[in-house]
Amino acid sequence: MEKEVGTKDNPWKLKTPPGTSEFTMHKDEKEGKAILVCTVGKTILHYDYRCLAELHAMLKKQGDWMELGSADEQKPAKEGTVEAWGRSEKNPIGGWYGLKKGLRGRFGMYVPPLMEKLGLAELTHDAKGNKMKFK
DSSP: OOOOTTSSSSOEEEEOTTSOOEEEEEEEEETTEEEEEEEETTEEEEEETTHHHHHHHHHHHHOSOEEOOOOOTTSOOOTTSHHHHTTOTTSTTSSOSBOSTTOOOOHHHHHHHHHHHTTSEEEOOOSSOOEEEEO
């Protein structure tokens, strides 16, 4: 029997949208909440698991390509990007989907490749300025 994908023992193996870096993600639970655990080298990021369904719904409503706009937590996100939405007070959770203080950013870099892998979105894979849309 094949192991379930997306677990700690069998994480999703992904690449950043430009294809320059590899990372893994898996679903876990922390304090009774479903989270995504993103491992990039030695850095571990956490995102609220609801971001997958909620980003998918937002992309469907928007209907067109949307720039990813990845940025570290300390830097402002470019308006109108997936990154800006992932930290906006106007998204369904009213703020950051990133859960680890100091490492809450990069939503636009790491969540979209998982959405593509799960068949929920289409991504461009250029050196810079990548976009995604509902699938």
